[in-house]
Amino acid sequence: MWCIAQIPDTVKLESSAKVTAILKIDQGYTVDYTTPHGRYQATTRYLIGADGANSIVRKAIYPKHRIRTYLSIQEWYQVSDSRPFYASIFDPEATDCYSWALYKNDYLLFGGAYPQTGARQRFENQKQKLIDHGYPLQHPIKRQACLVLRPEKLSDIVTGKDNAYLIGEAAGWVSPS
Ligand SMILES: Cc1cc2nc3c(=O)[nH]c(=O)nc-3n(C[C@H](O)[C@H](O)[C@H](O)COP(=O)(O)OP(=O)(O)OC[C@H]3O[C@@H](n4cnc5c(N)ncnc54)[C@H](O)[C@@H]3O)c2cc1C
CATH class of the missing domain: 3.50.50.60 (FAD/NAD(P)-binding domain)
Structure with missing residues (x-):
């Protein structure tokens, strides 16, 4: 603006x-x-x-x-206990790039950058793993997706x-x- x-x-x-x-x-x-x-x-x-x-x-x-292009998928979850927290998640089963989780006001955001083939399934599988680790990712209120570039050389x-x-x-x- x-x-x-x-x-x-x-x-x-x-x-x-x-x-x-x-x-x-x-x-x-x-x-x-x-x-x-x-x-x-x-x-x-x-x-x-x-x-x-x-x-x-x-x-x-x-x-x-x-240029290498990944599909970024991110979901928002309402929480009552927002806190200063940021996680970079490296999980080669899900992606050779990375995923993230962070709080933004009253929301927990979880997302990642995935190879475009099977990106949605990779996201869902990774989310389930994190739910098993205690992350409260069961009820998203919003999902966003966009392409993101991952340059490797000048x-x-x-x-x-x-x-x-x-x-x-x-x-x-x-x-x-
Ligand atoms: C989930 C996620 C998290 C990120 N987090 C960070 C971060 O923490 N720190 C950081 O530095 N970067 C981050 N990035 C990267 C950052 O968002 C981008 O690098 C940045 O937004 C690029 O800005 P830009 O203005 O070049 O392009 P964009 O912000 O993508 O803007 C491009 C604009 O062009 C418009 N447009 C596209 N095609 C057309 C068309 N055909 N006709 C008319 N209009 C068009 C779009 O609508 C858009 O408004 C993140 C990206 C994602 C996806």
Whole structure:
């Protein structure tokens, strides 16, 4: 919100747009996007992708680039005894990345980053193990999931070319955990 507040009035802001296609043209790029009002196309000389792990901008400018991508699944559980606590859980049966548990106000959060194949089952199996260890994970009130990148080498980071730039996780900038 703070970043958006810095945008001057002279800039047109489409805040509920979803970019569906990007094409390189002689003058720069065309960007196809949809909003609740319809489908549109913008033409631009410069393009900046800040669109996260599943970046459509990265795929457009580096179509052959591959980076390890995990599915992160996290659930929230209401608790009455919140406390300062953080657990990093390393369990090779569940994932070669890691999982976490922490308290946030009146909630205990448990989640992990799993190989995409069988991610949901891996999460459920690991959750059951933790329940057996006494973690109160029986009644989730919320589940979230998203892709998360896990770079392994410097060449996994790609910052752009041809007047197109990538920032944040779109470029691969993410804590290597
Ligand atoms: C469960 C979990 C826990 C994490 N914990 C930590 C932590 O403790 N510390 C830490 O440093 N990092 C943490 N991370 C990583 C951190 O959240 C990300 O690295 C960071 O959010 C990346 O920011 P970003 O702005 O680059 O991308 P994002 O926050 O992913 O933002 C990308 C934006 O682009 C939008 N977008 C994507 N595609 C399109 C499209 N086609 N059209 C229009 N809009 C689009 C998305 O809606 C989103 O608003 C965690 C990640 C996860 C999944």
